[in-house]
Amino acid sequence: MSDVAAAAGVSLKTVSRVVNEEPGVRRETAEIVHRTIAQLGFRRNDLARALRHGRRSGLFGLVIEDVSNPFYSAIARGVEEVTRRRGMLAIAASSDEDGERERDLVRLFCERRVDGLLIVPASADHRYMLPELRSGTRVVFIDRPPGKIDADVVLLDNVGGARIAVEHLIAQGHRRIAFVGDVSGIFTTAERLRGYRKTLARAGLPPDPSLIRLGVHDAGAAERAVYELLALPEPPTALFAGNNRITVGVLRVLARSGFRLALVGFDDLELGEMLAVPVTVVAYDAADLGRGAAELLAQRLAGDDSPPQRIVLPTALIVRGSGEVKP
DNA sequence: CTACTCCGTGGTCATGACTG
DNA sequence: CAGTCATGACCACGGAGTAG
Known part of the structure; x- marks a missing residue:
């Protein structure tokens, strides 16, 4: 100048x-x-500008599990819609489901004086953020609630989504419905499992632990889990897949083995309607998670000091064929 | 250890030219 | 001579580096 x-x-x-x-x-x-x-x-120089009249960098730091995963890139897109409208900028980084990495990213973002943080938690304890929060940095959690602190969070209706999936399979006449889910420590897995169990119980179907497979983190593990289920003395006639990676694994097994199994997956699948047997899924708009969280963060930065909010976004069943296979 | 300087910018106030 | 307008001088913001 x-x-x-x-x-x-x-x-x-x-x-x-x-x-x-x-x-x-x-x-x-x-x-x-x-x-x-x-x-x-x-x-x-906007850094100097922010220096001159108090802190406001116009930056949001976004911590997601993996920027290359379509679910998270949709969240980032939703965040970006909000920051763009407000003349701000969002910076995204991947935690790789590693609590320590999440902590590093939060520190790096705070050192760069972001106005607020949007976090899909990988850590189970967020008390490390308390000093930052006390000094005025605002945070909104996405997809999973924070650990051991009270803060804003935008979630999906995981229990409700699991319920409509399982109710749909029951309505098709299924009695032996399996659940294949990710690592049980992940909030969304636990919630979907809870919805699955609750719905079976409400329908008067006896719980069968052998029909539940957890800790399935990728499509390969999902394939193995499905083969195990099919090898049971009394195999399931239907399966509820806990996320899109698992659905892919199940589809591979079904295509290869020719086995008949009704399938409903949580998360929509790219080209899911174009498969030989189109996949019935529990769907939602992931970008809404990002939009909702970024709007809430902006609201907080504008001075909203009301108690922490918990926003739950709806899910819906998309019927395409795979979930309508009869027992 | 303290005190000062610097970085780039913008708010406040002062200055000087001009108008009616 | 008061009021308006365009412009400039000065300083502080938060933190790091440096001189003493």
Whole structure:
């Protein structure tokens, strides 16, 4: 800015006025400054700007499990819609489901003075954030609630989603319905399992632990789990898959073995309607998670100090064929 | 250890030219 | 001579580096 001032033959303050389109600058002077700015390629330093009038970097830090996973990139997209509208910027980074990595990312974001954090938790204890929260950084959690602190969170209706999936399979006449889920420590797995159990119980179906497979973190593990289930003396006639990776594994087994098994998956699947047997899924708009969380964060930064909110977004069943296979 | 300086920017106040 | 307008001088923001 001082280079521009010197080259244009005006003071720093005049350049500042022109850059910020403040009134009270003669048109001729403003034109000279604009021309000089273009010549020198000057760009306002927003870090210094934030320094001058209190902290507000205009940045949101977004911690997700994996930026390459379509579920999380949809969340990032939703966040971006909100930050773009507000002239802000979101920076995304992957925790890789590692609590320590999450902590590092939070520290790095805070060192760069982000205004707020949006976090899909990987850690089970978020008390490490208390000093930051006390100093005014705001945080909203996404998809899973925080551990050991009270804070805003935007979730999916996991229990309700599991209920509509299992109710649908029961309505098709199934009595032996299996559940294959991710690591049980993950909040969404636990909630979906809870919905599965509750719905079976309400329908008067006896629980059968041999029909539940947990700790299934990828499609390969899902394939093995399905083969185990099919090898049972009394195999299931239907299966509820706890997430999209598991659904993919189940579909592979069904395509290869030709076994008849009704399937409803949690999470929609890209091209899920174009498969030989189109997949019936519990779907939702992942971008809504990001949008809702970013809006809530912006609301907090605007001074909303009401008690922490828990927003639960709805899920819906999309009937396509795989869930309508009869026993 | 304290005190000062610096970074880039913008708010406040002062200054000087001009108008009616 | 008071009022308006365009412009500039000065300083502080938070933290790091440095001089004494």
